Amino acid sequence: MSVASQDKKTIAVGRAAGTQVETRTHPAPGRHRLPRPRENSPRRLIPHTWALTARILRRWSRDPATVVQSLVFPAGFLVALDIVLGDGVEQVTGHSALYGSVPLVATVGATSGAIIGAVGLMRERSDGLLSRLWVLPIHRASGVMARLTADAIRIVVITTVVLGVGLMLGFRFKQGIGEAALWLFIPALFGVAFSSAVITLALYSSNTIVPQATEIICAMLFFFSTGFVPLDQFPSWIQPIVEHQPISYVIETMKGLSLGGPVLAPLVATLLCSAGIAALCAVPMAIGYRRASKRG
Amino acid sequence: MTDTTTAELTVRPTASTIQQWWVLTVRMLTPTLRNGELATQIVGSIVFTIGYYIPLKQIMGAAQGMSSYAQYLTPLIVLQAIWFAAVSAAFRSATDSVQGINRRFKAMPIASLTPLASRMSASMYRCCVALTVSVACGHVIGFRFHDGVVHAVGFCVLVLLIGAALAFIGDLIGVATQNPEATAPLMLVPQVTLGLASTGLQPVERFPEWIQPFVRNQPLSQFVYALQALAGDSTSAAPEVRWSVIGPALAWVAGMILISVGLHMRVSKRRP
Numbered sequence: 001m002s003v004a005s006q007d008k009k010t011i012a013v014g015r016a017a018g019t020q021v022e023t024r025t026h027p028a029p030g031r032h033r034l035p036r037p038r039e040n041s042p043r044r045l046i047p048h049t050w051a052l053t054a055r056i057l058r059r060w061s062r063d064p065a066t067v068v069q070s071l072v073f074p075a076g077f078l079v080a081l082d083i084v085l086g087d088g089v090e091q092v093t094g095h096s097a098l099y100g101s102v103p104l105v106a107t108v109g110a111t112s113g114a115i116i117g118a119v120g121l122m123r124e125r126s127d128g129l130l131s132r133l134w135v136l137p138i139h140r141a142s143g144v145m146a147r148l149t150a151d152a153i154r155i156v157v158i159t160t161v162v163l164g165v166g167l168m169l170g171f172r173f174k175q176g177i178g179e180a181a182l183w184l185f186i187p188a189l190f191g192v193a194f195s196s197a198v199i200t201l202a203l204y205s206s207n208t209i210v211p212q213a214t215e216i217i218c219a220m221l222f223f224f225s226t227g228f229v230p231l232d233q234f235p236s237w238i239q240p241i242v243e244h245q246p247i248s249y250v251i252e253t254m255k256g257l258s259l260g261g262p263v264l265a266p267l268v269a270t271l272l273c274s275a276g277i278a279a280l281c282a283v284p285m286a287i288g289y290r291r292a293s294k295r296g
Numbered sequence: 297m298t299d300t301t302t303a304e305l306t307v308r309p310t311a312s313t314i315q316q317w318w319v320l321t322v323r324m325l326t327p328t329l330r331n332g333e334l335a336t337q338i339v340g341s342i343v344f345t346i347g348y349y350i351p352l353k354q355i356m357g358a359a360q361g362m363s364s365y366a367q368y369l370t371p372l373i374v375l376q377a378i379w380f381a382a383v384s385a386a387f388r389s390a391t392d393s394v395q396g397i398n399r400r401f402k403a404m405p406i407a408s409l410t411p412l413a414s415r416m417s418a419s420m421y422r423c424c425v426a427l428t429v430s431v432a433c434g435h436v437i438g439f440r441f442h443d444g445v446v447h448a449v450g451f452c453v454l455v456l457l458i459g460a461a462l463a464f465i466g467d468l469i470g471v472a473t474q475n476p477e478a479t480a481p482l483m484l485v486p487q488v489t490l491g492l493a494s495t496g497l498q499p500v501e502r503f504p505e506w507i508q509p510f511v512r513n514q515p516l517s518q519f520v521y522a523l524q525a526l527a528g529d530s531t532s533a534a535p536e537v538r539w540s541v542i543g544p545a546l547a548w549v550a551g552m553i554l555i556s557v558g559l560h561m562r563v564s565k566r567r568p
Contacts (some may be wrong), residue, residue: 065478073485080492083507088355088498119477209332216336216343223347233355 104227110191372496389470
């Protein structure tokens, strides 16, 4: 709706400026003669993406299941995790377990929320909303961009909520303000790449079981990460896998930014993982989205 | 001639409740083979087993007195698998409610409790699958029944009783919310928080002092105590099979069933 009004506004602006209409030798009446901005002009991308992003965010905020899974679940999970493992991990490592478990819970919230987004996308595909949007004068890329932007905003909100709970339990930033600000956006970095993978999977599957099965991958990444239990507590044969899986890199980066320690190496690894996943998914996702929009 | 045909058509076929129950149960069971529900159940149990056992073996294993951490942990793994079965039950009952098939059943010559009975039968099938898979997973990591056949059977019966209670609560949540997507988060929050804050992962003494009363007395811990007792151990560290150990678990099951039956009667009386 707001996209349409945006278009009207632009046309009205064009009419007010009116240069082209005035200079025509035979100014023919009718709307089709008005200068019309190309729907795929880069200038339209941001307002169109924002209108669609706001639509998705509004939908999520009004769906109780999404709110519970995104906000209540991570908060309760972090408290339970701290009660159970807090003392044990602190005895082994000498610092609070929260520096690992807060990033872990934020990242798990980010990855498991991607599944909600993918299931929603599949529903909109079968309802015909995607094909409806495809025939409107909207920037072609704004559909996919809006999904990813909405995911990024959702993840930053989850991270903030988890951080709030963590602060109550005793989590503190021991580095600077800049590090703290960067800390807040690390889960979103990996989370957006992960959701592009889940969205791609959803676009190529007809059954919601497929994206939901990625929950199992999330669970495995969660259990075998350095945020759950310190690395040296794992059996030695599995330590290399635990150390070099993406979520461990995310957690190590965030631990470095909050508690202190190496930041650059895990940050580069996180960036490489995210960029790798995104690069792998970009083209199939664009093709899949176009195909899904042209169905029916 | 036309008269006889009409007469024949108006005679209702005798409907056997057993047959109707069976038809409705098969209707719930066959999709589980195709839509991945059974596969998710099996893979989920395996993931939880290795996900708890491998990372926590060293950090928690030394803190408990039993012969192995597998022996200590398996009751919790079984309970988590049973809970997953209840989540599936909730999802199916919510789907049925929202798609109006329950309303349709009410308009048909079916006894009013038959649809519920068929849903519960399907839930018990899921519980049996969960029990089998999770005990098999436990066996792989080193869990054994040490106290003979009677206690092993008691273990299975208690698990199925808990499974029935949880499935009934799941069914209630599904009928009450009529929202299939909301059922999983609604049931996973208590599953994960109660599961972590129970004595299934580590003994109660290892928790912070202020939460110990809750951890000791919450239903999942009482179930864990009873199951650990029934499974037994090669050392004497497992709780003994006494009424003071098994009783609270049975009382929780009875209480859960009583309350959820009462609520279920209220909810299903609502006009759809």
